[in-house]
Amino acid sequence: MTVRVQSDDFDVASEIEVLTKGRTDIGAVVTFTGLVRGSAGGRELVTMTLEHYPGMTEAELEAVEADAHRRWPLQAILIVHRVGELRPGANIVLVVTASPHRHAAFQAAEFLMDYLKTRAPFWKKETFADGAAAWVDARESDDEALQRWQSQE
Amino acid sequence: MAHGPDITLRYFAWVREKTGCAEERVTLPAGIETVADVLSWLGTRGPEFEDAFRKPGIIRTAIDQRHVKPDTAIAGAREIAFFPPVTGG
Numbered sequence: 111m112t113v114r115v116q117s118d119d120f121d122v123a124s125e126i127e128v129l130t131k132g133r134t135d136i137g138a139v140v141t142f143t144g145l146v147r148g149s150a151g152g153r154e155l156v157t158m159t160l161e162h163y164p165g166m167t168e169a170e171l172e173a174v175e176a177d178a179h180r181r182w183p184l185q186a187i188l189i190v191h192r193v194g195e196l197r198p199g200a201n202i203v204l205v206v207t208a209s210p211h212r213h214a215a216f217q218a219a220e221f222l223m224d225y226l227k228t229r230a231p232f233w234k235k236e237t238f239a240d241g242a243a244a245w246v247d248a249r250e251s252d253d254e255a256l257q258r259w260q261s262q263e
Numbered sequence: 264m265a266h267g268p269d270i271t272l273r274y275f276a277w278v279r280e281k282t283g284c285a286e287e288r289v290t291l292p293a294g295i296e297t298v299a300d301v302l303s304w305l306g307t308r309g310p311e312f313e314d315a316f317r318k319p320g321i322i323r324t325a326i327d328q329r330h331v332k333p334d335t336a337i338a339g340a341r342e343i344a345f346f347p348p349v350t351g352g
Contacts (some may be wrong), residue, residue: 144352161276166328203352232351233276245277248348
């Protein structure tokens, strides 16, 4: 299983080590880590809470992973997404891709993030220092980011 | 045919908060055939649901944990979920 949804934090270095241990065929590892920003819309953020749809989340992430394997010669993919209450500076999501050459690893990591952001059933709720709380709105730019991959199908 | 609650409805994020419901078993009224029909019906189930489903175009739907469009038929569905556009990553 190379898709994990968890409340615990992750460690990028140890995840790479697990993925590459004992292998000499991997030439490139790309990682993307998404973090909680300390402000949103000019307001100080206190917490970001991530809700998800257990079962569907894993199914969507596995489908995206399989799609990436079809598009690029990848030796490994890892997707870790945290849920629950997170504080500014905390890790939210990790994507790791491994391939013989960098091009596929870079492209696949971007593809995985673009797909994840528009399809995986996660929702973010922010609470602010002034006491307000609000669900994060989806961004049109995320849909546009996805479209460039669809035009390459 | 057996009657009684035959389908699970699930609600997430602000749809869950507005309806005050995370999950329920219901029997859909006769004549409901598509996702859009379910959305319209949900909006008639009291003030909380009316508020949550006031703009059904915003709500996303999954049948048995797969994304579907409003014109999708619900025949055979075991679980239908309603939620805002996703914001993970």
